[in-house]
Amino acid sequence: MxxxxxxxxxxxxxxxxxxxxxxxxxxxxxxxxxxxxxxxxxxxxxxxxxxxxxxxxxxxxxxxxxxxxxxxxxxxxxxxxxxxxxxxxxxxxxxxxxxxxxxxxxxxxxxxxxxxxxxxxxxxxxxxxxxxxxxxxxxxxxxxxxxxxxxxxxxxxxxxxxxxxxxxxxxxxxxxxxxxxxxxxFIHIPKVTEDKSAAPLSFVTEMKEGYQAVTQHRLLIKLVIVMTIVAVLYIPLGTYFPLMVRNHFERGVIEAGIVEITFAIGLILGGVLVGFVGDRYSKGKTMAAGMALLGGALLISGLLVPSAFFIFIGLSFFMGLSGPLFSAPFYAFIQTEIEPRLLGRAFSFITSLSLLATPLGFGVAGIIAEVTDIAVLFAVTGCLIVVNAIITYKMN
Known part of the structure; x- marks a missing residue:
């Protein structure tokens, strides 16, 4: 190519x-x-x-x-x-x-x-x-x-x-x-080279081929499961950030906006950092480090007293920074391990899995926040993501 x-x-x-x-x-x-x-x-x-x-x-x-x-x-x-x-x-x-x-x-x-x-x-x-x-x-x-x-x-x-x-x-x-x-x-994107001698496959067979490319790769399917669990745990928290600011730290809309902006700055700088570092370190280890940073920041946030709001702002930055650290190497790993002709199916299958699991995360998070306290939700979620970070580290 x-x-x-x-x-x-x-x-x-x-x-x-x-x-x-x-x-x-x-x-x-x-x-x-x-x-x-x-x-x-x-x-x-x-x-x-x-x-x-x-x-x-x-x-x-x-x-x-x-x-x-x-x-x-x-x-x-x-x-x-x-x-x-x-x-x-x-x-x-x-x-x-x-x-x-x-x-x-x-x-x-x-x-x-x-x-x-x-x-x-x-x-x-x-x-x-x-x-x-x-x-x-x-x-x-x-x-x-x-x-x-x-x-x-x-x-x-x-x-x-x-x-x-x-x-x-x-x-x-x-x-x-x-x-x-x-x-x-005006951009030339090469087409995937196909085996002309092979018999054409049916649509359903091609779907299965993409599914099997993911499930039969032992390390990849493990990482997919871990990343799906992290998504289920983490995505609902985006909805509860303002609630954390208002209910736990007893602050207003301006402070909630500051937290969102700080998180966003961390997210952007995380992308810059990954773009600069590239593949200097193991993809799996970088993923584990990103998850550990996210989980640790969430855990500490849940343990903060209401007067420690400014510490929460700093932790929000690290939460944002962590995102690209575990997601970018994951995408790169898929692109490395799956044949180019199967990548569309592989990415679609993995994305669908995360999206279908997200409502479960919202349901569980809602119950925990309702029965206990929003800070407890942050702490519990942080602990579980740290566990996933340890599992990811040991996989590689």
Missing amino acids: EMKNWKKRLFAIYTGQFFSLLSSAAVQFSIIWWLTDATGSPLVLALAGVAGFLPQALIGPIAGTIIDRYSRKMMMILADMTVAFGSFILFITMYFQEPSLVLIISVLILRSIATAFHVPSLQASIPLLVPEEHYTKVAGWGQMVSSITNIVGPAIGVSLLAIATIEWVLLLDILGAVIATSILL
Whole structure:
């Protein structure tokens, strides 16, 4: 495979994806805020949340098989344009009348389906563009781009909503998709080399092939299970950070914002750190270190007295910093160990597993927080993640 000028091509792709992800984050936040303001219903927000992740989880294995069959570049373009199309339909409707809840939920479902194709397509394209020794470094760059867009996107959404109505914010999606697609059209992403002598496989057989590529790799399936457990434990805490600030530390919305910003800064710097260090250290050991840092910070947070809020701010930075340390090497390990022709299916299967397990995490976290205390939830979660860090370390 041609790897010359890979940095230039990757920079161009990430530039386009930056605008696409940035506009999507702004629009996604604006839609959720509009639902909050228009309905004030927790049930509607829960429904919107399910519409945002469940379709992606359910169709992931199917999407992965399609990605591996066809051009990954075309899959990314179609996914971007699908998101733009959904936003355009919502823009037209909102311009002339009040949209129905069914239409808004339908657009969120469409966005989730597009994401099921877009993210694995991008991840599966990396080994076709980047030398293997740089996989971890590139994964760190990707984490940094994603982190920045997830932080800046909602801020842009809030700013635009302050000076314009939501339908005009929706046009950002179209702009972002046009920029990303225009750049991709001029980027050559090599196609996976196929064995022409082999008999064509059925769609179901190809799905099974991707599943088996993950499950039959002894170390990879163990890491997938550990990472899924960490996701189940950690993802719900994002919802409870403001509650920790308000209920345990008895602070207000400004302090909650400071915690979120500090966490975000740590997340960005974590991506920078991984991008700089690359593969100088074992992927498994780096993952274990990241988990240990996250678990330790959560455990200490849960043990803090209410007057130690400023220590919690510092710990939030380390929580953010830890994310890329265990996620970027994990993605790089998958790209190293799985054949390029199977990567779309592998990433889709792993993503679907994490997303389907997330509701379980929300349920358990909600019960612990309700029965005990929010600080106890942080401490218990921290302990369990440290255990996972130890297991990950011993695997390697």
